[in-house]
Amino acid sequence: xxxxxxxxxxVTLVEVEGQLIVGNRQELKQQVLDRLEGGxxxxxxxxxxxxxxxxxxxxxxxxxxxxxxxxxxxxxLSSLNEDLRTLFExxxxxxxxxxxxxxxxxxxxx
Amino acid sequence: xxLNPRSVSNGDLVLExxxxxxxxxxxxxxxxxxxxxxxxxxxxxxxxxxxxLTEALSNAMLYGNSRDPSKRVLVEIAFLEGCIEARVTDQxxxxxxxxxxxxxxxxxxxxxxxxxxxxxxxxxxxxxYNAQGNQVTLVLKRDSGGVLEGGALA
Numbered sequence: 001x002x003x004x005x006x007x008x009x010x011v012t013l014v015e016v017e018g019q020l021i022v023g024n025r026q027e028l029k030q031q032v033l034d035r036l037e038g039g040x041x042x043x044x045x046x047x048x049x050x051x052x053x054x055x056x057x058x059x060x061x062x063x064x065x066x067x068x069x070x071x072x073x074x075x076x077l078s079s080l081n082e083d084l085r086t087l088f089e090x091x092x093x094x095x096x097x098x099x100x101x102x103x104x105x106x107x108x109x110x
Numbered sequence: 111x112x113l114n115p116r117s118v119s120n121g122d123l124v125l126e127x128x129x130x131x132x133x134x135x136x137x138x139x140x141x142x143x144x145x146x147x148x149x150x151x152x153x154x155x156x157x158x159x160x161x162x163l164t165e166a167l168s169n170a171m172l173y174g175n176s177r178d179p180s181k182r183v184l185v186e187i188a189f190l191e192g193c194i195e196a197r198v199t200d201q202x203x204x205x206x207x208x209x210x211x212x213x214x215x216x217x218x219x220x221x222x223x224x225x226x227x228x229x230x231x232x233x234x235x236x237x238x239y240n241a242q243g244n245q246v247t248l249v250l251k252r253d254s255g256g257v258l259e260g261g262a263l264a
Contacts, residue, residue, distance in 0.1 A: 022131045022168045054164050055225035063222040083157045090232050091225050092214040 003028055005035070011042040011110050013103060016050045020057035029060050033067065041073030042110050046103040048079035058093060065097065074098070078106040123187040127167070129175040134167045141187055145194060151252060158233040159194060159250045165226035166198040166246050174200030174244055193235070196248045204243030 002024075004015040012035050020028060032043060045061070047053070053061075065075045078100040080088060088094040100106035123141060127133050138160055145155055167183060175181035181201040188195040213224040230237050236249035 019135060021135060021164070022172070023135060052160065052164075054161070054168060055223075055229055056168060058225055059222035062220060066220060083153075086157065087161070087229070090229065092219060096219060 003031055005031055008044075008107055010040075011044055011107055012040045013107070014043065014045045015103075016045060016047055018050065019052045019054075020047075020050060020060070021052065021054040022056035025056050025060040028057075029064060032064050036068060036071060036073070041068070041071060043068060043073065043075045044078055044100075044103055044106045044110070045075065046078045046106070047081070047084055048103065050079075050081075050084065053084055053087060055091075058087065058091060062093065062096065074110075076100060076106045076110065078103045122189060123185070125185040125187075127171075127183045127185060129171045129177060129179050129181050129183060131168065131171055134164055134171070137167065137185065138163050141185070141196070144187075146189060154250065155194075159196075159248075162230045162234045162237075162248045162250070163196050163198075165230050166196065166248060169226050169246075170198050170200035170202075173205065174202035176202065193249050193251045197245060198248075199245040202244050204240075206243060207239050 002017050004017065006013045006015070012032075014028070014032065016028065028045075032045075035043070043064075061075070061077070068075045076098045079102055080099060085094070085099075088097070088099070098106075123144060125137060125140070127137055141163060142155060142160060145159070167185070170183045171177065175183065183201075184197075184199040186197040186199075188197075207227060210227050211218055211224060213219070213221065213228050218224060227237075230246075230248065234248045235251045236247070238247045239245065
């Protein structure tokens with residue numbers, strides 16, 4: 001369980017390995033906020049290798065999206081599996097985020 | 111990580127957890143690994159029940175026990191005919207679940223918290239609290255059909 005942060009041109013790509021839950025959400029939040037403070041404005045969080053996101057994890061994504069927007073940036077999400085997409089749809093967070101099928105599609109035109 | 115299983119009888123489980131959110135993932139995996147189910151039920155168990163139990167434990171530790179490491183969370187799992195029942199009890203003063211707002215309304219959508227109880231109600235067949243509000247009972251019926259056929263909100 002962890003996070004991999006990569007740079008793709010101007011875009012910061014964060015890959016979530018395992019789960020994004022109450023026990024590790026602060027680590028993700030801090031990594032993204034550090035990059036935001038360092039001047040990064042375009043973020044993609046990829047869930048291709050993520051099994052589960054709990055409500056705390058969803059909350060961190062909402063919080064990060066808000067902070068990034070306030071700085072004139074954008075947070076995109078990618079590679080949600082069927083279960084994760086169900087959670088986003090139930091909570092209507094699919095209306096809040098731009099969600100791409102793959103990280104490559106998320107990076108297109110960013 | 112110690113789960114302190116206190117008793118195992120008739121296949122049912124009783125766990126006592128410390129107030130430490132790092133125990134949640136392991137505890138939920140432990141419970142689900144011991145749930146007898148057929149292939150058709152596997153996704154409901156792995157999504158609906160996993161989400162419900164995870165959120166109940168998070169709420170118990172973060173809000174019920176207010177992250178106090180000296181307090182415990184009791185988890186009782188019963189494998190009944192036709193359903194799985196999970197009862198989660200914290201040592202807090204309780205809360206009024208009716209007072210928790212709908213996180214999907216436009217005014218609440220951008221709030222970072224408040225989705226745990228909503229997900230439990232959406233994904234489990236029954237979600238009930240005791241009068242004090244420090245114990246929640248979750249029920250996942252075995253014959254509810256599709257993955258989203260639960261829904262205590264419905």
